[in-house]
Amino acid sequence: MATAKRTQNKMDSNRDNAGEFIGSLYVTQSCNPCDRSNISKTATYFCVNCDEFLCDTCTHPHFVYKHGKHKIIGIRDMLDMKGLDRCQEHSQEVKLYCPDHSKLCCSTCAILHKKCHQM
Numbered sequence: 001m002a003t004a005k006r007t008q009n010k011m012d013s014n015r016d017n018a019g020e021f022i023g024s025l026y027v028t029q030s031c032n033p034c035d036r037s038n039i040s041k042t043a044t045y046f047c048v049n050c051d052e053f054l055c056d057t058c059t060h061p062h063f064v065y066k067h068g069k070h071k072i073i074g075i076r077d078m079l080d081m082k083g084l085d086r087c088q089e090h091s092q093e094v095k096l097y098c099p100d101h102s103k104l105c106c107s108t109c110a111i112l113h114k115k116c117h118q119m
Contacts, residue, residue, distance in 0.1 A: 043055055044074065045059045045073065046072070050070060092107060
């Protein structure tokens with residue numbers, strides 16, 4: 001019974017960490033393509049497929065060059081978990097956060113991340 005309680009506490013802690021991670025994105029993220037060009041711009045969108053933050057200027061070309069096949073969501077929507085409630089790899093509900101990889105994880109991902117120190 002103690003093991004079940006520890007597991008539940010760990011899952012609750014991971015959910016809290018995931019929420020803190022998502023909440024911090026809006027405050028701290030800059031546009032990844034602009035960063036690579038040494039330009040400082042605040043990201044307003046996120047490409048789920050590329051795992052990349054985009055500013056207003058970079059969003060339209062990204063959408064055009066990727067032929068509309070990439071899922072681009074607003075950072076404000078990320079704060080509400082819209083579009084991020086499913087694992088990109090396994091299409092399962094996101095339940096945990098792996099601090100070692102800065103990644104939101106589903107149950108299947110959690111099994112793969114079991115060797116991570118804080119998972």
